[in-house]
Amino acid sequence: MAEEQSAKKGWVATGEPIITNAVQKAIEKFGSKITPYPNPAKEATIKVEKEDLYEILDFLKKEIGFDYLSDIASAHFPQNEKHLSLAYHLFSIEKKDSLRVKVEFNEEESIPSVSSIWPAANWMEREAYDLMGVKFGNHPNLKRILLPDDWEGYPLRKEYPLGGPQEEEIRSNRYGVPSLLPDDLETANKILEEEKNE
Amino acid sequence: MNNEKPSYLREILETQEIELNMGPQHPATHGVYRAILTLDGERIVGLNSVIGYLHRGIEKWAEYRTYKQATPIFDRLDYLSAVINCHGYVGAVEKLLGVEVPKKAEYIRVICDELQRIASHLIWLGTHALDIGAMSVLFYAVREREPVVDLLEAQLGQRLLYNAYPIGGVRLDFPKGWVEVCRKFLKVLKGKIDDYEELLTGNRIWRQRTIGVGYISKEDAIAWGLSGPTLRASNVYFDVRKSIPYSAYADFDFEIPLGQNGDVYDRYLCRVKEMRQSVRIIEQALDGMPEGELKAKVSPIIRPPVGEAYFTIEGSKGQLGFYIISDGKEKPYRVHIKSPSFINLQGLDVMSKHQLIADMVALIGSIDIVLGEVDR
Amino acid sequence: MGRINDINGSGYPKWIGLTRLDIILDYCRRNSLWPMTFGLACCAIEMICAMCSRFDLSRFGSEVMRPSPRQSDVMIIAGTVTLKMAPAVRRLYDEMPYPKWVIAMGSCAVHGGPFDDYAVLQGARKIVPVDIYISGCPPRPEALLYALMKLQEKIRNPKVVDEPHFIAPDYSKPTKGWMAKGEEIPEVVEEYLKQGRGVNSSQILE
Numbered sequence: 057m058a059e060e061q062s063a064k065k066g067w068v069a070t071g072e073p074i075i076t077n078a079v080q081k082a083i084e085k086f087g088s089k090i091t092p093y094p095n096p097a098k099e100a101t102i103k104v105e106k107e108d109l110y111e112i113l114d115f116l117k118k119e120i121g122f123d124y125l126s127d128i129a130s131a132h133f134p135q136n137e138k139h140l141s142l143a144y145h146l147f148s149i150e151k152k153d154s155l156r157v158k159v160e161f162n163e164e165e166s167i168p169s170v171s172s173i174w175p176a177a178n179w180m181e182r183e184a185y186d187l188m189g190v191k192f193g194n195h196p197n198l199k200r201i202l203l204p205d206d207w208e209g210y211p212l213r214k215e216y217p218l219g220g221p222q223e224e225e226i227r228s229n230r231y232g233v234p235s236l237l238p239d240d241l242e243t244a245n246k247i248l249e250e251e252k253n254e
Numbered sequence: 255m256n257n258e259k260p261s262y263l264r265e266i267l268e269t270q271e272i273e274l275n276m277g278p279q280h281p282a283t284h285g286v287y288r289a290i291l292t293l294d295g296e297r298i299v300g301l302n303s304v305i306g307y308l309h310r311g312i313e314k315w316a317e318y319r320t321y322k323q324a325t326p327i328f329d330r331l332d333y334l335s336a337v338i339n340c341h342g343y344v345g346a347v348e349k350l351l352g353v354e355v356p357k358k359a360e361y362i363r364v365i366c367d368e369l370q371r372i373a374s375h376l377i378w379l380g381t382h383a384l385d386i387g388a389m390s391v392l393f394y395a396v397r398e399r400e401p402v403v404d405l406l407e408a409q410l411g412q413r414l415l416y417n418a419y420p421i422g423g424v425r426l427d428f429p430k431g432w433v434e435v436c437r438k439f440l441k442v443l444k445g446k447i448d449d450y451e452e453l454l455t456g457n458r459i460w461r462q463r464t465i466g467v468g469y470i471s472k473e474d475a476i477a478w479g480l481s482g483p484t485l486r487a488s489n490v491y492f493d494v495r496k497s498i499p500y501s502a503y504a505d506f507d508f509e510i511p512l513g514q515n516g517d518v519y520d521r522y523l524c525r526v527k528e529m530r531q532s533v534r535i536i537e538q539a540l541d542g543m544p545e546g547e548l549k550a551k552v553s554p555i556i557r558p559p560v561g562e563a564y565f566t567i568e569g570s571k572g573q574l575g576f577y578i579i580s581d582g583k584e585k586p587y588r589v590h591i592k593s594p595s596f597i598n599l600q601g602l603d604v605m606s607k608h609q610l611i612a613d614m615v616a617l618i619g620s621i622d623i624v625l626g627e628v629d630r
Numbered sequence: 631m632g633r634i635n636d637i638n639g640s641g642y643p644k645w646i647g648l649t650r651l652d653i654i655l656d657y658c659r660r661n662s663l664w665p666m667t668f669g670l671a672c673c674a675i676e677m678i679c680a681m682c683s684r685f686d687l688s689r690f691g692s693e694v695m696r697p698s699p700r701q702s703d704v705m706i707i708a709g710t711v712t713l714k715m716a717p718a719v720r721r722l723y724d725e726m727p728y729p730k731w732v733i734a735m736g737s738c739a740v741h742g743g744p745f746d747d748y749a750v751l752q753g754a755r756k757i758v759p760v761d762i763y764i765s766g767c768p769p770r771p772e773a774l775l776y777a778l779m780k781l782q783e784k785i786r787n788p789k790v791v792d793e794p795h796f797i798a799p800d801y802s803k804p805t806k807g808w809m810a811k812g813e814e815i816p817e818v819v820e821e822y823l824k825q826g827r828g829v830n831s832s833q834i835l836e
Contacts, residue, residue, distance in 0.1 A: 094561070097350050126592060149490065175600075308712060311748055333675060415768060
């Protein structure tokens with residue numbers, strides 16, 4: 057029963073939302089644009105919409121003091137309404153406070169790049185574009201970074217097979233049939249002589 | 255530091271910028287890293303890093319294996335400090351499950367982590383000095399690393415890629431006699447680190463090649479997301495062991511060495527001092543080892559609750575983070591790895607402005623990249 | 631007349647030898663194989679360890695590791711070959727002058743290793759002809775030394791490749807673990823052996 061329900065709703069996190077001081081201040085300023093997100097591991101998480109993302113992240117850096125961008129992680133949920141999601145992990149070096157900002161969107165939409173707020177986001181967004189196909193607007197250099205430049209497809213998507221273009225070859229002949237001789241020297245020598253005589 | 259071309263030359267000579275390829279196979283790039291340098295004479299004017307020559311698709315690979323089956327692959331990320339990678343992944347799964355690791359297991363994990371950090375910094379020191387020209391330091395450092403690797407082999411079973419920790423604790427206690435051998439070795443190591451400092455720290459040639467090279471300011475370092483000794487050399491107090499304490503590090507008394515100028519010489523000093531602090535942590539852990547269980551009770555098939563967790567630890571290169579999304583099944587839905595070398599390598603753009611080509615070699619060595627971690 | 635040491639009654643003294651030029655050249659080639667530092671991933675660290683003082687590679691003839699392909703004999707492919715790196719590997723192999731050999735070190739170079747995914751070339755044998763395969767993840771430096779010795783045997787006598795040549799573990803003797811050469815087995819271990827138990831390296835450390 058629970059599986060059917062979750063299959064209809066898609067991926068929904070369990071747990072309770074944690075509200076820290078930073079989240080409180082952000083909610084005071086932006087109101088309903090920020091929704092606290094539940095998390096089973098007791099981490100402060102908020103969810104925002106794509107249109108308000110740049111404004112909110114700017115506020116978080118300048119007013120609240122999240123000066124360190126730790127990570128930008130992308131994920132693909134084909135079972136949800138909005139297929140792709142990005143998670144920005146922010147950290148404040150002075151106050152030792154951390155926050156996760158999540159945004160969900162579809163494949164065709166483009167996300168504003170935050171490399172003008174944190175230059176560290178440059179390569180992180182290139183990697184998200186390369187492996188997941190997230191399109192970023194205003195990015196200084198949006199090219200493939202980890203895969204060869206002429207690669208087609210976005211490997212981290214769920215419909216991309218693990219082996220990629222080599223999938224059939226790997227699954228059918230992963231451990232090719234080796235022509236191993238038996239351990240016993242006498243039988244092995246006999247087999248070799250037979251092969252030579254053939 | 256005025257590294258611009260002098261004005262009289264700018265007027266008289268008409269020069270052209272050339273592109274030089276420091277290719278994927280190079281003795282000084284610490285792996286398969288390609289740098290396309292735009293040079294004006296010998297000064298670097300532009301840098302275009304090409305990475306991905308070791309991209310093995312670890313993040314996608316982990317989605318097709320159960321949590322326990324996926325544990326060994328994360329050693330291959332930063333293959334010089336495999337124990338710490340394993341600790342990161344296992345810690346993230348434990349955070350998501352809500353499992354509390356027993357105290358004795360935490361102490362054993364801290365000891366193995368710090369031993370691995372010493373081994374990683376020794377290889378860094380050897381290869382960095384080799385690139386700059388002090389070749390004998392490589393042989394001394396690798397000679398020192400062999401007893402560390404032997405100690406880890408006696409405890410964990412392998413020399414380089416250990417699959418060190420199960421989810422919930424550690425597998426085995428230390429063998430009989432391990433603690434005495436470790437203490438004896440740590441005494442020897444302190445003397446050897448003094449030897450390396452005597453060879454390099456006051457050496458005029460070393461200082462000329464490393465002081466003032468690759469400067470990055472405090473604000474730039476934080477904005478570009480650097481971490482680890484690369485960040486601490488610019489006088490930023492950020493060490494995950496102190497800022498976001500994990501495991502048993504809150505019990506130990508150790509310092510975080512900071513640098514004053516953010517150049518290559520300070521990064522070298524930071525790492526050497528970190529080695530001494532690691533020795534201090536191991537001695538305190540061996541003295542205060544508690545009794546108790548080795549592993550918490552975890553069900554054989556691990557099915558974490560639906561949700562996500564982000565766990566960061568202080569790797570030997572910087573802040574290593576694991577972001578795991580689970581959908582309640584036995585295989586992880588998504589594993590994302592925040593790799594410090596990937597982000598530190600971005601900072602090379604800023605650090606290598608107006609430096610000489612020969613400084614490029616010193617810079618790559620000082621950032622301490624490991625290509626397995628950059629490319630995942 | 632006095633004692634003349636001669637060869638098979640031929641009248642020539644013993645310090646004169648007669649052989650073919652091929653054999654002399656092979657003797658020189660196999661005893662001074664200079665590897666090219668082609669460390670790609672984790673196996674490169676074990677290659678560095680094999681080069682340094684504990685497992686010394688230069689006592690087997692590999693005095694220096696040349697980063698340039700034009701000056702090396704053996705290409706030790708240590709590490710994973712990805713699809714992005716494969717053209718570079720092939721190009722470096724082509725740039726090496728003859729005679730040249732290839733050792734594939736570690737399971738990634740042999741057949742792709744644990745990585746059965748989109749970006750990894752399933753074995754270096756798909757792009758270069760490999761002479762010796764070393765398995766392990768990563769193989770111990772002693773395995774690299776043994777492979778180098780096998781390559782020397784192969785250069786000396788190419789027919790050795792066709793003969794069955796397997797090395798199975800000898801279960802009748804205990805593993806020595808990391809006792810140094812020349813150390814005696816302590817009494818505790820002898821007791822264990824009398825009881826019929828095997829001995830692991832962690833148990834020897836007392």
